[in-house]
Amino acid sequence: xxxxxxxxxxxxxxxxxxxxxxxxxxxxxxxxxxxxxxxxxxxxxxxxxxxxxxxxxxxxxxxxxxxxxxxxxxxxxxxxxxxxxxxxxxxxxxxxxxxxxxxxxxxxxxxxxxxxxxxxxxxxxxxxxxxxxxxxxxxxxxxxxxxxxxxxxxxxxxxxxxxxxxxxxxxxxxxxxxxxxxxxxxxxxxxxxxxxxxxxxxxxxxxxxxxxxxxxxxxxxxxx
Amino acid sequence: xxxxxxxxxxxxxxxxxxxxxxxxxxxxxxxxxxxxxxxxxxxxxxxxxxxxxxxxxxxxxxxxxxxxxxxxxxxxxxxxxxxxxxxxxxxxxxxxxxxxxxxxxxxxxxxxxxxxxxxxxxxxxxxxxxxxxxxxxxxxxxxxxxxxxxxxxxxxxxxxxxxxxxxxxxxxxxxxxxxxxxxxxxxxxxxxxxxxxxxxxxxxx
Numbered sequence: 001x002x003x004x005x006x007x008x009x010x011x012x013x014x015x016x017x018x019x020x021x022x023x024x025x026x027x028x029x030x031x032x033x034x035x036x037x038x039x040x041x042x043x044x045x046x047x048x049x050x051x052x053x054x055x056x057x058x059x060x061x062x063x064x065x066x067x068x069x070x071x072x073x074x075x076x077x078x079x080x081x082x083x084x085x086x087x088x089x090x091x092x093x094x095x096x097x098x099x100x101x102x103x104x105x106x107x108x109x110x111x112x113x114x115x116x117x118x119x120x121x122x123x124x125x126x127x128x129x130x131x132x133x134x135x136x137x138x139x140x141x142x143x144x145x146x147x148x149x150x151x152x153x154x155x156x157x158x159x160x161x162x163x164x165x166x167x168x169x170x171x172x173x174x175x176x177x178x179x180x181x182x183x184x185x186x187x188x189x190x191x192x193x194x195x196x197x198x199x200x201x202x203x204x205x206x207x208x209x210x211x212x213x214x215x216x217x218x219x220x221x222x223x224x
Numbered sequence: 225x226x227x228x229x230x231x232x233x234x235x236x237x238x239x240x241x242x243x244x245x246x247x248x249x250x251x252x253x254x255x256x257x258x259x260x261x262x263x264x265x266x267x268x269x270x271x272x273x274x275x276x277x278x279x280x281x282x283x284x285x286x287x288x289x290x291x292x293x294x295x296x297x298x299x300x301x302x303x304x305x306x307x308x309x310x311x312x313x314x315x316x317x318x319x320x321x322x323x324x325x326x327x328x329x330x331x332x333x334x335x336x337x338x339x340x341x342x343x344x345x346x347x348x349x350x351x352x353x354x355x356x357x358x359x360x361x362x363x364x365x366x367x368x369x370x371x372x373x374x375x376x377x378x379x380x381x382x383x384x385x386x387x388x389x390x391x392x393x394x395x396x397x398x399x400x401x402x403x404x405x406x407x408x409x410x411x412x413x414x415x416x417x418x419x420x421x422x423x424x425x426x427x428x429x
Contacts, residue, residue, distance in 0.1 A: 005324065009320075020313070080307070080308055081307060082310070084302070088326075
C-alpha cells in the first residue's frame, strides 16, 4: 500500500467535510471581510490614513480569522475517535498532519488571499501595493496554518481551548505580521518589498519543515 | 503472537492494575473482563500502542511494539469506544475513508458488499446523521468485513447492536479466528464463541 493514496484520500476527505459544512467555512471568510471593513468606518474615510493603516489592518484581520478556524483542525476528529485511527494508520503521523494542515489552508487561508485585492481597493491601495499584499498573504497564510497546527494540537481536549490557543499562537504570529505588513508598507514608501517577502518566505520554509513534527509530538501526548 | 509482560497501568495517579501477563496465539480470542473503571479500555489502548504502559512491555512476535510503530499498526484493526465516523459523510464514504486511512483502500463495490453484510443494504448513500445509534455502530464494524489485519482490538463491540447484529458479529469473529486471526475484546456480555478458542483476563476493580 503506498502512502500517497492514504495522503490524498485524507486531503479529499477534509475538503469534502468542509464542503458539507460550508456554513463554518463561510463564517470565517465573512469575519475577515467584516473585520477589515469596520476600520474605514471607525477611523474615517481619509484616503491617506486608510492607505497607511491598510496593510496592518488586513494582516491582523487575516490572523484573527485564521485563529477562529484553528479549533476545527483536530477537535472534531478527536471527539469522534478518528484521530486515534489516524495514529494507528500505517502512514507516518507527520504525513497525516501535513494533509490536514494543507486542507486547513485551502479552506481558510486561500480564500483570504483571493479576497485581499478586493478589500485592498476599499483602502485605496495602488495596484502595486495590492499585488505585494496578495503575495505577502499567499506566503504568510500557510505559515499561520502551520504554526496554528502546533497550537491546536497542544490544546486538544483542554477546557477553554479556544482562548488558550489564541494565547499560545498569536505571539508566534508576530514576526509574520511584522514582515508581511512591512513588505506592503515598504512598497508604498517606494522601498523594495523584496526584503519583507523574502523573510516571510523563509518563515514558510522553516515552519513547513518543523511545524508538522512539533504538532505530531503534541498529538501523541494529547492522545495518551 | 501478542504478549504482555508485567504490564502496569496508572490513571490519574492511581494504579489500575499491575503485573499483568498474558500471551495470545493465533486463532484465539482474549476476553478482557472487569468492572467499570478497572482499566479495560486503557489496556486496549496500550495494546494498540496509543498509550505507553506505566511499566512492563508489550511484544508482537518477540519485538517491542514501540519499536515496530507503523509496521505493528498495519497488523491491527482497532475499533474503539468512539466509532470514528462522521455525521456529514455517507456510510459508504465513511467506510472507504476509514479503509484508506488503515492502508487498505477498497472499491465502491467492495464497500457496498461489506455494508450489505452488516445489514445496511439500501442505506449506503445516506448521511450518517439520519441513521440510528446501532446503524452507526454497524458502519464502524463493517471495517471488520474488509480488514486484512491479523489482530482485531474491539472495545465493547456489542454495544448498541440488536440480537441479530450481535450474532452476525460473533459468527464473523469465529470465521476470523478459524482463519488464524486474533481478537482482543471487552464486553459485559458473554460472547457466543466456542470456549476452547476463548481465553479470559480478569482485571481486578
